[in-house]
Amino acid sequence: MACRVAVIGGGWAGLAAAVAGVQRGAQVTLFEMAPQLGGRAREVPVDGLPLDNGQHILIGAYRHTLALMRTVGASPEALLLRCPLALVYPDGSGLRLPPGPAIPAFVRGVLAYPGWGWRDRASLLLAAGRWGASGFRCAPHASVAQLTRSLSPAVRQQLIEPLCVAALNTPTERASGRVFLRVLRDALFSGAGSADLLLPRASLGALLPAPAQAWLQSRGATVRMGQRVQQLQREGSAWQMEGQAFDQVLLATSAREAARLAQPLAPAWAARAAAFDYEPIITVYLRCPGARLPLPMMALQAGPQAPAQFVFDLGALAGDRGTHGVFAFVISGARDWAALGLEATAEATLLQAQAAFAPGTWPVVPTVLRTLAERRATFLCTPGLDRPPAAVAPGLWAAGDYVEGPYPATLEGAVRAGQAALAAALAG
The missing domain is CATH 3.50.50.60 (FAD/NAD(P)-binding domain)
Structure with a gap:
């Protein structure tokens, strides 16, 4: 039986x-x-759109x-846009990993990072070498902030902080260094294509x-x-x-x-x-007919008045769903913003969107379509x-x-x- x-x-x-x-x-x-x-x-x-x-x-x-997707008949090739990892900011700076074997691609991406000096690049490459030599392990109670303190301020702010909050939904000073290293190992150093971004088209x-x-x-x-x-x-x-x-x-x-x-x-x-303990994620959907971003997904500089770390151009990803001119601004590690309220968060995101991109990006002033909060999106991934x-x-x-x-x-x-x-x- x-x-x-x-x-x-x-x-x-x-x-x-x-x-x-x-x-x-x-x-x-x-x-x-x-x-x-x-x-x-x-x-x-x-509003009739199949958003998430x-x-x-x-x-x-x-x-x-x-x-698992393939098993149940959902084709990743049809439903996901695959592209090499690119954490690019509106000013064109950011990490872009070229195709190819993992370690050479990482080194080439770091060396080509616009705006970084040789000290920035050397601090990251040396740290990555140490992490690899240790088998991507660290002390159980080390935070990501402690793990990366040898890196230059530019590397920590422009790469480590957005990667950490995207992967662990936990700020670097509270995030587990051990889990972060496991994510880095599997994503960046476990074979060609492992770090590729797979962005949902559906x-x-x-x-x-x-x-x-x-x-x-x-x-x-x-x-x-x-x-x-x-x-x-x-x-x-x-x-x-x-x-x-x-x-x-x-x-x-x-x-x-x-x-x-x-x-x-x-x-x-x-x-x-x-x-x-849990950490929320807030997504602010903005609408701006006729607008397009340079890339389907872009990184943003978050700060006290700028909530979002990433933005997605849903028209570029899934325009056949009627999402042309719809943008998803994602706020991870959103506890402080959730405490301020969704309306205040949406207003700050709207201002951030207008300030982050070059004039002409938004043909008209964007409007807030909807603000969604997942209050217990993930557990707080602490050491x-x-x-x-x-x-x-x-x-x-x-x-x-x-x-x-x-x-x-x-x-x-x-x-x-x-x-x-x-x-x-x-x-x-």
Whole structure:
């Protein structure tokens, strides 16, 4: 008899677990309390436009995520714009990695960085050499700020800070140096194409949730939408839940929801899962008919009066969705701005947009289309963070980007966690 597996939560971790379960012959039932799949990476229609709850990107190193997309029939080649890593500012400065083997491409990109002197370039190349010699490891309690203090101020401000907040959604002075180095290793130094930016040409729903749901249902899995699991009960060797019996249960929910369900069964694990601190991400969508940016994605100089670190030209990425003249300004590490309020944040972003680009970029004055905040976008990825294991109790597993692992809260981290939890459940 096939193993009966319940997956609670239909975000990217839950979808990864459910697909892996079907592939391995399990009888899978997926529960999702929201009316749509996707979790924190989902489509949110705005004024009839298929926008998202935040602008997510993938990179070439996200091999598990890309393989999962292909499995469910979502072609990365068709749905993602692949381009070499370019963190370019409106004035034309920034890091551009040329195609080719990883290490030579990095060296060439650093040496060609406009506006940097030889001390800036040497400080980064020497530091990268030390990180590589150490196996991209550092002391568990080192922050990114401590890890990079030998770098010049220009390198820290123009490269390290935007990379850190993009990857970890945590300011450098509070971010884990160990996790940051793992991201750098996999993205910049793990093979040709690993650092490539993969920018969505379609909504997040089309990247995975919609095709995964169709794939699961076509193969006999049950997907129950709009149903929040209230409690878990163990009766003999089976779990009783929502009138059904299951052999294995995977908690692919948020850490807080997993803690609620696990608390009566594993209070110590639940306490660890409930203890995370979170960092928001705010996305300000601006509209300016007729406007185009030099690149589909550009870096911005953030500061006390300038919230956003990146901007995306959605018309250049997905103009067939009616998004010509729509721009997504992304504010990571947005705790202070969230405290000021979304209206104030949007007003500051509008001023930043007008000031950052050359005259003529905006044919007319941009207007705010919508401001969206994901209040618990990611856990605060601090040094020595206590992340709970995937094993919660016999037959009960956690599958989320917050469980023990080397990655921050990313789509790839979620997918890997879901697949790993499913494999452990069936092995146990």
